[in-house]
Amino acid sequence: MKALKEKLEEKIEAYRPRVKTLLQEHGEKVINEVTVQQVIGGMRGIKSLVTDISYLDPYEGIRYRGYTLPEVFEKLPKPAGREMPYVEGLFYLLLTGEIPTMEEVDDLIYTSVNRRQLPKYVYEVIDAFPNHSHPMAILSAAVMSMQRESIFNIKYQRGMDKKDYWKPTYEDALNLVSKMPVIGAYIYNKLYRGESNVYHDPTMDFGGNFAHMMGKDEPYDDVSRMYFIIHADHESGNVSAHTGHLIASSLSDVYYAISGMINGLAGPLHGLANQEVLRWIQALRTNMGGKVPSEKEMEKFVWDTLNGGQVVPGYGHAVLRKTDPRYQIQRDFCLTHLPDDELFKYVDILYKVVPPILKEQGKAKNPWPNVDAQSGVVQWYYGVTQYDYYTVLFSIGRALGVLANIVWDRALGYPIERPKSITTDMLEQMVGIK
């Protein structure tokens, strides 16, 4: 069996000529036209990023390395007797494009376990945060505090051939990805359980150990595996993935990049929507005095939200034009494990009433639910009721994809990112107003 880094090196060597040919022989070919609407509208849909880690089709949803999510869940190796695959297997797939064997997953678990230990100062940084700080701010700072550990940075300072940039970046990526669940669990225990000790179990995999550190029994291990896998990547243009890539493009190390990724994910239009869904549903629950609303009552609540100038959290998407398969996977999990849960019933009624209302309102291009509409329900059911925390879970998952991308960005020598901006005056001249 080849070690992961060795396999990656072979793949990188084989990939480099493809990028070179594209640039040298087809560099001037036009592949895209850009409209004023796209320039003012947040660069929506402009094909101007490249990644081979994942691709998002508006109607099919995300594919990781060519595999749909149901295929990923079916093909990746699973722990004995468990429903969900190893997160380490997913990371292997994202990095190499190959479904790993059990032996390859075991090897990666072994390598990762040895990298979980946090420096003592990370605990001190977390402990120093004032009460009521948002867990995403704490997570971002905790990751940032480890920047001094970057192997890339040390090697760069000493002088390194560009071709080798990916090697210390890979080491940094593996170190950080292994530490993220420990940081996340410590933040949870500190803020909500009043415990300041969290011990990882070296015999457990990424998902199993996370459940253990959170003080949760089965099937929370599977919930964690499912959660981290579905959130891992959503191609490069979303705020968190793009931020991570953008920061790393200046050769900032992965600690800077992932801290930035976390900051982008913390916005309510992006990752924080999972928190917002629960906050929104809890407001209704209070109004209803705990009773499950009828469809009519739910419709009124949704219209009140829209008429109040707010968005319906968990619905709509910048790329997707159908129900998010990540929503569907969690819905299937709920139908199997918690079909009678009260919150699940709320979410189920919302699935019936929100799309027709958004269609009737006629603004949202996608009236269907996204990943965030369902994820809080699962966490709540298993006792993680502190919804401020949900985006931390999203961040641990998203780091897998963003880190895999950064390793490949370095391997293929993608340059510093620098789009061009223009003024409103210039736009007016271009369209003939002036």
Ligand code: HAX
């Ligand atoms: N509720 C109400 N209005 C909505 C809406 C929703 N769920 N989704 C879109 N709209 C509105 C937009 O606010 C916009 O209104 P204005 O013209 O007044 O500005 C209009 O419909 C057109 O928007 P769009 O082109 O369909 O959507 P965008 O690409 O601009 O935005 C968003 C995509 C995901 C940000 C948007 O659908 C939204 O705000 N959804 C609710 C928040 C949410 O669930 N975010 C998580 C998305 C998934 C994700 O990234 N997870 O991390």
